[in-house]
Amino acid sequence: MRQVAIPNSLPGGKPPTPPPGTHRLLSIAGETMGTTWSLECFTPPGLTGDAVRALVESRLDLLVRQMSHWRGDSDLARFNRADPGAAVSLPAEFFHVLNAALQIAQETGGAFDPTLGEVVNAWGFGPPGPHPELIHPPGRWRKILLDPAAQSAIQPGGAILDLSAIAKGFAVDHVAVQLDSLGIGSYLLEIGGELKSRGVKPDGQPWWVLIEPPPGMPPAGEIIIALYNNAVATSGDYRRYVERAGERLPHTLDPLTAAPVRSPLASVSVLHADAMRADAYATALTVLGAARGLTLSDQLGLPAVFLLREDGRMRTLKSRAFQAMLDED
Ligand code: AMP
Ligand code: MG
Numbered sequence: 446m447r448q449v450a451i452p453n454s455l456p457g458g459k460p461p462t463p464p465p466g467t468h469r470l471l472s473i474a475g476e477t478m479g480t481t482w483s484l485e486c487f488t489p490p491g492l493t494g495d496a497v498r499a500l501v502e503s504r505l506d507l508l509v510r511q512m513s514h515w516r517g518d519s520d521l522a523r524f525n526r527a528d529p530g531a532a533v534s535l536p537a538e539f540f541h542v543l544n545a546a547l548q549i550a551q552e553t554g555g556a557f558d559p560t561l562g563e564v565v566n567a568w569g570f571g572p573p574g575p576h577p578e579l580i581h582p583p584g585r586w587r588k589i590l591l592d593p594a595a596q597s598a599i600q601p602g603g604a605i606l607d608l609s610a611i612a613k614g615f616a617v618d619h620v621a622v623q624l625d626s627l628g629i630g631s632y633l634l635e636i637g638g639e640l641k642s643r644g645v646k647p648d649g650q651p652w653w654v655l656i657e658p659p660p661g662m663p664p665a666g667e668i669i670i671a672l673y674n675n676a677v678a679t680s681g682d683y684r685r686y687v688e689r690a691g692e693r694l695p696h697t698l699d700p701l702t703a704a705p706v707r708s709p710l711a712s713v714s715v716l717h718a719d720a721m722r723a724d725a726y727a728t729a730l731t732v733l734g735a736a737r738g739l740t741l742s743d744q745l746g747l748p749a750v751f752l753l754r755e756d757g758r759m760r761t762l763k764s765r766a767f768q769a770m771l772d773e774d
Contacts, residue, residue: 486632529602558685562605614724
C-alpha cells in the first residue's frame, strides 16, 4: 500500500498556481559538513547556475567556519576552549542555533544534548586524535547561559559543544532564505538527508519526497510526502555508524549512557516548518525510541514517522499529527 502524506499547508492536495514566467530546471550538488548537499530549483530568467552555486557555497562555508566541530579555528572550537565562566561572543547564526538547541534539550528532557562533543569524539564520530577520558555529566547543557543582548554564551567549564544534530537543518533554512532572496520560487534543497521545499513546480505539482526504508529492508508501505514550504529531517542508524567488534553502532548517542543508542528503530523522520527543528527533533526521538518518542511527538504536535525492524520486517509507527496528513490510495 502506498501512503501519501499531505501537510495542512497544501489543503486537499490542490497546490496553488505556479510562479509565472519562463523557468528552467537547475540541479546542482556539492559537499559540506562531512556530507553532501543538493538543490533542484526552477530559476527565473537571467539567473545562472554558477551564481546560485556561488551563493549556496558561500553561505555553507560561513556556517562551517562558525559551527564546525572539526575545525580548530571555528567559533564553536573557540567556545569549547574558553575558560570556565568566560562569556564568549558568538556570531548571529551560531547564537540562534545554540539558543534553539538548548530549548530543544529542555523540551526533550535532555535526549537532545548539544554538549556531547567529547562523547562523539570518544566513539569515533568526531575528529581523530587523542581524547580525554570519557566523563559526561548529563544535563551539563543546563549550565550554558545565553545573553541575547550581548549575543554571548557562558562556558560553564568543560562544555564541549557539538551541533552536528541540528546544524545541517539550520543550514538548510539559512540557504533557503538566500534562495528566496534570489527570487527562486520553487526548489527542493537537501543537506545530508534534511530537506526543505518552497513553492510548487511549473506544472503545479508540489515537490514529492519519499521516506525510504533502510537499505536491504523490505518496504513497509511506501510513504510519500508532498513537501510544500515545509521541511523533513531523518535520523537513521544506517546513514552513519562505526563498526566495533563486528557490531554496527549508530552515531546517535544516548546522553544518559554516553553510548550509541541501541534499539530496533531504523529511522525517524520529522516534519516541521523549520529544517533546524526537524533535524534536532529527529535526533531526540531516535534517542527516546518509538514508545517515548511517539508520546513526545503527540505532546508537541509533531508529525513524525518511526521505522522499526521487527523480526526481519519493517514496522511503521506514526504520530497523531502525521496520521492526520495521510491520504491513503
Ligand atoms: P543527526 O545526523 O542529525 O542524527 O546527528 C547526529 C550527530 O549529532 C552525531 O554524529 C553526533 O555528532 C551528534 N549527536 C549524537 N547524539 C546526539 C544527541 N543525543 N543530541 C545531540 N547531538 C547528538
Ligand atoms: Mg538531527
